[in-house]
Every structure is written in C-alpha cells, then in structure tokens.
Amino acid sequence: MKKAIIGILGAALVAGGGAWYALGGSADRARPLATAVVQKADLEDTVSATGTLQPRDYVDVGTQVSGQLKKLHVAIGERVERGQLLAEIDPTVHRARVEATEAQLKNQQAQLAEREANLRLAEQKAERQANMMREQATTAEAVQVAQAELAAAKAQINSLKAQIQQTQSTLRADRANLEYTKIYAPMAGTVVTQAAKQGQTLNANQSAPIVLRIADLSTMTVQTQVSEADVSRLRLGMPVYFTTLGDQRKRWHGELRQINPTPEILNNVVLYNALFDVPNADGALMTQMTAQVFFVVAEVKDAVLVPLTAIGPGNTARVVHETGEVEERPVKLGTRNRIMAQVLAGLQPGERVTTSERVPQGARAASAARTPKMGPRL
Numbered sequence: 001m002k003k004a005i006i007g008i009l010g011a012a013l014v015a016g017g018g019a020w021y022a023l024g025g026s027a028d029r030a031r032p033l034a035t036a037v038v039q040k041a042d043l044e045d046t047v048s049a050t051g052t053l054q055p056r057d058y059v060d061v062g063t064q065v066s067g068q069l070k071k072l073h074v075a076i077g078e079r080v081e082r083g084q085l086l087a088e089i090d091p092t093v094h095r096a097r098v099e100a101t102e103a104q105l106k107n108q109q110a111q112l113a114e115r116e117a118n119l120r121l122a123e124q125k126a127e128r129q130a131n132m133m134r135e136q137a138t139t140a141e142a143v144q145v146a147q148a149e150l151a152a153a154k155a156q157i158n159s160l161k162a163q164i165q166q167t168q169s170t171l172r173a174d175r176a177n178l179e180y181t182k183i184y185a186p187m188a189g190t191v192v193t194q195a196a197k198q199g200q201t202l203n204a205n206q207s208a209p210i211v212l213r214i215a216d217l218s219t220m221t222v223q224t225q226v227s228e229a230d231v232s233r234l235r236l237g238m239p240v241y242f243t244t245l246g247d248q249r250k251r252w253h254g255e256l257r258q259i260n261p262t263p264e265i266l267n268n269v270v271l272y273n274a275l276f277d278v279p280n281a282d283g284a285l286m287t288q289m290t291a292q293v294f295f296v297v298a299e300v301k302d303a304v305l306v307p308l309t310a311i312g313p314g315n316t317a318r319v320v321h322e323t324g325e326v327e328e329r330p331v332k333l334g335t336r337n338r339i340m341a342q343v344l345a346g347l348q349p350g351e352r353v354t355t356s357e358r359v360p361q362g363a364r365a366a367s368a369a370r371t372p373k374m375g376p377r378l
Helices: 002-015 092-134 140-180
Strands: 019-021 031-033 035-037 039-062 067-072 085-089 182-184 189-194 210-227 239-244 252-259 264-266 269-279 290-307 316-320 326-330 332-336 340-345 352-354
Touching: 039 189, 039 332, 085 210, 092 140, 140 182, 210 290, 290 332
Parallel strands: none
Antiparallel strands: 019 031, 035 352, 039 210, 039 290, 067 085, 085 182, 189 210, 210 269, 239 252, 239 290, 252 269, 264 269, 290 340, 316 326, 316 352, 332 340
C-alpha cells in the first residue's frame, strides 16, 4: 500500500512540471530539482557595446579672415544647399586693403611707363654716342656715360616690374580675403551647431574660428567602444544592429565598417572604437543619441536550444524522465551565447533537463543501458 502511494505521488509531481525525487534512507526528504525544457527558437551569439551616433559626413565651416560677423543667413536645423550663402564678415577693412593695393599697382604701372620712356631715350643717346665715336666726334668717357645710363634704365625697369609683380600678388590675396568675407556652404546638409553669434568679432590670425557645422543626416555613423576582451571576436563586414533609448523595440541594422587600431584608455580600461553606418532617411536618428549595439558573431534560426546551465563537463546533459529517473546523456553543441546553446545531437525538443549543479544524493538515475534498478526498501 505504501509503495502505491509513493508511486502515485511521484507521478503527480512530474506531471505537474516539477521534478521531485524520492530519496533513500529514512532520514532523507524529497528535494526539488531545477529543470528546463528543451525548445526550438532562434539563437544569437553577440558582442554588446554602447555607442553614440554622429553624422557620417559633416564639415565645420569657419572663417579665413578676421572681422565682425555681420550677418548670419541660416539657423540651426535649417537645410542648406552646396554654394548657399551662410554668413558675412564685415568687409570694410578688406575692401579698403583692396582699394589701396589697386592704387599702388596703378602708381607702379605709371612709373613703369615713365621708366620705359627713359629707357628709349637712353638707348638713343647710347646709339648716338657710339656713332659719334666711330667718327671720332666724341670722347670715350661720353660713350661710357651713355652706356651706363642705358644699363641703369634697364635695371630700374626690371626692379619696377618685380615690384609690380609683388603688388599684383598682394592684390590677389586682398581680393581673395574680400571674397572670404562671404561664407558659402561647402556641402549640402543640415545646420546642426552654431559656434558664433551675429555681431561677434572673430580672430582668424591664430586659428580658423568655427562659425557653424553642416552635416548630412541621411546616413549616420555609430561609434562604439568595445573592450579588449571582445574586440578579437569582431570582423569587418559582420552584421550589427542597435536600439536607442527612445525606442528599444526597433532595430537599426548595418555592417561593421572600421575598427580603429589605436585604443582609448579610460580608467585603466582599454577600449577600441568600432564604427558602422546606418541609413537615416526618415531622420529618426539624431546626433549624440545613445545606442545599445549588438555585433552578431553567429546566429541560427529555429534551432534546438538548451540552457548552458544544463550542460555538464564533457558536454553532457542530465535528462529527467517522466518516471523520475535522471539519465546522463552526451550531447553535441553548436552555436552558443552566454545563456543558451544549440543542440546538434543528443536532445529533442520537449525533453526536460536538470539545470542543477548536481543531482540530489539518492535520486533514481538511469544507466546508459537503461537497466532498471530496485527502489529503496520501505
């Protein structure tokens, strides 16, 4: 009668989802055994990291000349086209320099015309003295003076031409600086930041002051920092996806484009920057957003899965039968992550396995040959 009651009780516990085992010995009590059911599902082995979003293509627009920022023609968030006028620097000083250099150039050109007239006169005088010398109508000294005057006239013209060339070069630079007072968009995009305010005086003598930044927001770059323990698992071209804090249900997908070889060390932690791009046609992704990134090392679809805690040494699993017996069975594993493993052979969906570190002492166990053993004597 007692054996029948224990059998019924054991069958009821197994059917109810728990695995309870009758232990031998009058002092032992029934102990619970943690179990899990082998199931079919998708599995991913990923490397996770945190990243930030930046526009893939952007440019900091600055000024090449000093002066007061007279006018800003755009605002943050505005869409601009390549070549569009963005801002103007007060051109008063630069226009005055152009006018002064132009006046200097005209003066030098007038001097050149005068020197060229003097040169023609010196050539005539030297030729006349040479003719007179052949007729013995002049002195050698007069001939030498005429030749010296001719040489001096030529030297003065060469010197003046060099000055004119230098002035022309200065004029080109002054005109360029005058043109630089108008700042145009070097690319099409969106104004994302503004570093200078209208009316502010900008000094370009030491560095090029930044006025604003233009970015193409149609494609974003995710920059992630991966630990040195995980970076060896990454490979260029591998699939990667991420979620944002604003919508953790939606995934954005891309492919790993770059792994910077030089790490950053933060608080004695070595981190490598890994970058990938993602389309942003709808503009949902914005600059400096935080991304939870997952690099997909391996993935399988509709696989037979078992918790890693159910796998013992030598890739064995402890299968719990409906009778309460525990069978230690070798299994062949495939893809795995930190929680689950793919079973290639040895287990079937629906089978129950124990996830306990050890089977309670005294629990009935099935041998590899499934040889029945006598239960405890009551």
